[in-house]
Amino acid sequence: xxxxxxxxxxQRDEVFVRGQGARVTDANGxxxxxxxxxxxxxxxxxxxxxxxxxxQDQIGSVAHLSNLFRHPYAESVAARLCGYAAMDAVFFTNSxxxxxxxxxxxxxxxxxxxxxxxxxxxxxxxxGFHGRxxxxxxxxxxxxxxxxxxxxxxxxxxxxGDRAALATALRKHRPAALVLEPIQGEGGIRPLSTAFLQAAxxxxxxxxxxxxxxxxxxxxxxxxxxxxxxxxxxxxxxxTLAKPLAAGLPMGACLARGEAARALQPGDHxxxxxxxxxxxxxxxxxxxxxxxGLQDNVGARGNELRAGLDALATELEIVTEVRGRGLMLGxxxxxSAPLAQSRLYDRGLILNCTAGNVLRFLPPFVIDADDVRQxxxxxxxVLRELPSEPPPPKN
Ligand SMILES: Cc1ncc(COP(=O)(O)O)c(C=O)c1O
Numbered sequence: 001x002x003x004x005x006x007x008x009x010x011q012r013d014e015v016f017v018r019g020q021g022a023r024v025t026d027a028n029g030x031x032x033x034x035x036x037x038x039x040x041x042x043x044x045x046x047x048x049x050x051x052x053x054x055x056q057d058q059i060g061s062v063a064h065l066s067n068l069f070r071h072p073y074a075e076s077v078a079a080r081l082c083g084y085a086a087m088d089a090v091f092f093t094n095s096x097x098x099x100x101x102x103x104x105x106x107x108x109x110x111x112x113x114x115x116x117x118x119x120x121x122x123x124x125x126x127x128g129f130h131g132r133x134x135x136x137x138x139x140x141x142x143x144x145x146x147x148x149x150x151x152x153x154x155x156x157x158x159x160x161g162d163r164a165a166l167a168t169a170l171r172k173h174r175p176a177a178l179v180l181e182p183i184q185g186e187g188g189i190r191p192l193s194t195a196f197l198q199a200a201x202x203x204x205x206x207x208x209x210x211x212x213x214x215x216x217x218x219x220x221x222x223x224x225x226x227x228x229x230x231x232x233x234x235x236x237x238x239x240t241l242a243k244p245l246a247a248g249l250p251m252g253a254c255l256a257r258g259e260a261a262r263a264l265q266p267g268d269h270x271x272x273x274x275x276x277x278x279x280x281x282x283x284x285x286x287x288x289x290x291x292x293g294l295q296d297n298v299g300a301r302g303n304e305l306r307a308g309l310d311a312l313a314t315e316l317e318i319v320t321e322v323r324g325r326g327l328m329l330g331x332x333x334x335x336s337a338p339l340a341q342s343r344l345y346d347r348g349l350i351l352n353c354t355a356g357n358v359l360r361f362l363p364p365f366v367i368d369a370d371d372v373r374q375x376x377x378x379x380x381x382v383l384r385e386l387p388s389e390p391p392p393p394k395n
Contacts, residue, residue: 036350054281062389065277074275093274105264106264113263128214168201175209177238217252327363342381347382
């Protein structure tokens with residue numbers, strides 16, 4: 001430990017030195033099964049040969065040029081993203097937060113262009129999480145994240161799933177945009193229903209409000225479709241991506257269609273690093289893998305993991321609910337999820353715990369049936385050792 005790092009993260013002591021596929025090895029040579037994948041990032045696992053080859057080739061030719069110059073890889077990534085997501089144009093970023101920031105700026109710009117500059121606020125959902133910059137933090141629901149940095153942008157929140165509250169808030173507050181995660185990630189792997197996603201689209205259309213889907217955690221194939229909202233047949237005006245987009249390298253994207261795609265003009269927005277040749281090469285390697293059948297693996301492994309977790313929920317009283325889709329699953333416990341997470345680490349399984357008592361499964365897309373079985377064995381063994389009722393509070 002060093003005082004030279006700001007203390008923003010609760011870090012574990014293990015130091016990981018190598019990774020291969022869905023496994024990582026610590027400095028003592030101990031191997032772990034990685035069902036966290038760098039918080040939904042390493043979709044191709046660790047040291048995937050296509051990613052290694054793309055990085056080696058590109059870094060040996062030219063790694064960075066800036067956005068003052070064209071390069072073919074950015075154009076290919078943008079064209080493929082627009083195809084996968086049914087969007088018209090892409091702005092590249094380096095992270096999820098920056099993708100949200102771009103989306104908010106587009107929404108403001110669209111309202112100015114329409115002559116509705118008074119529509120400057122945003123609407124978001126209870127339990128939503130969208131990042132930590134001033135703009136993204138303004139949307140994030142949890143008071144504990146926002147309070148130390150107030151005042152932020154004007155935002156109102158409605159409960160996820162409450163159509164009537166959404167209709168009222170859209171008319172009352174006239175926000176520039178509604179921002180939602182089709183499956184809330186940090187909020188505890190809470191999928192929005194198809195009916196609510198469709199209602200949000202209809203109500204945004206009826207009030208001329210832009211609809212922004214944050215698919216930073218749920219997107220890029222994690223649920224078995226490129227976007228989670230595609231399961232509900234809903235297309236937003238803007239969608240934000242990041243996490244697995246460049247298979248482990250930092251890359252995000254803000255995709256838009258219609259007037260939102262044309263809102264930003266030269267000088268309105270920019271990034272020195274974003275969309276450079278290096279990250280674009282790895283994004284293309286990721287897309288090639290998705291197109292070559294990886295998406296089917298997500299569906300198949302997701303079904304196996306889900307079935308195993310459902311069986312644990314039936315067997316064990318400590319499990320209250322299984323939620324999510326594809327390889328974005330959450331197991332809610334009555335109590336002690338942080339303890340379960342820590343015991344899973346001790347057994348060699350990495351996953352994390354969110355929203356209090358939800359164990360969160362975000363494995364690489366390349367896991368096989370054996371990895372799923374091992375994960376379920378570990379989780380079953382740890383949960384069977386825990387009492388179904390919470391331990392009495394200590395005085
Ligand atoms: C849904 C969602 N939006 C935004 C973010 C912020 O992304 P980043 O940490 O890459 O800035 C996250 C990160 O967990 C997220 O899950």
